[in-house]
Amino acid sequence: MDLFTRTDDPRRNLLPEDGVVEYHGPILSHADADNYFELLLNDIEWRHDEAVIFGKRITTKRQVAWYADEAFSYTYSNTTKTALPWSPMLRDLKSIVETACGETFNSCLLNLYRDGSEGMAWHSDAEKDLVRNGTIGSMSFGAERKFAFKHKQTKATVSQILEHGSLLTMKGTTQTHWLHSVPKTKKVMSPRINLTFRKIRQPNV
Ligand SMILES: O=C(O)CCC(=O)C(=O)O
Structure with missing residues (x-):
């Protein structure tokens, strides 16, 4: 076996340089992932996302929610959100992700894509509210979608299909x-929910 060309190693870095992205694949049984998907659809306080682009406020079709240990504020796309307290289900998912990746998180941004007509444009999660180079743990439920990376300088691209109940971690730089x-x-005709567990820098005022 050629150890250097294995593609099924969960700790294999998907990026060729300048960062670490690990795809762990599904970390829940299909039945558990189905249950969480239904609970997330129904119990999360979904709101359409907002962004201010060139001074104009737009509302996305995609819906979002922001939960955390405290009422942390998080500013991205020139708009600020204030966190809601964890629900028991989100606490469970946080602990599952923390165990799987050996990290701790204090917040979670959730995104709901009704179908393939909703997506997310190129961006990086490097806002000043986040711990610099902090790990992000990303769990996906529902429809499989492509998650793409593009290097800011070389423009090299890498992508990974994110499966139902799967975990992907983004680390380091x-x-x-x-x-x-x-x-x-x-x-893609069906919905997908993504949870990105994050580390907000403290104090957060
Ligand atoms: O939906 C996803 O898989 C990624 C969401 C994302 O890029 C983000 O929350 O910053």
Whole structure:
């Protein structure tokens, strides 16, 4: 066996340089992932996301929610959100992700994509509210979608399909050197929910 060309190693770094992205694959049984997906759809306080682009406020079709240990504020796309307290289900998911990746998190941004017509444009999660080079743990539920990376300088690209109940981690200098996106697609007709567990820098005022 050629150890250097294995593709099924969960700790294999997907990026060729300047960061670490690990795809762990599904970390929940299909039945557990189905249960969490239904609970997330129904129990999360979903709101359409907002962004201010060139001074104009826009509302996205995609819906979001922001939960954390405290009422942390998080500013991205020139708008600020204040965190809601964890629900028991989100606490469970946080602990599952923390155990799987050996990290701790104090917050979670959730995104709901109704179908492939909703996506997320190229960006990096390097806002000043986040701990610099802090790990991000990303769990996905529902429809499989492509998650793409593009190097800010070389423009090299890498992508990974994110499965139902799966975990992907972004570590180290990934956010400094790479953009990521969820491309829109006509092929996906069903919803997907993504949770990104994050570390907000404290004190957060
Ligand atoms: O939906 C996803 O998989 C990624 C979401 C994302 O890029 C983000 O929350 O910054």
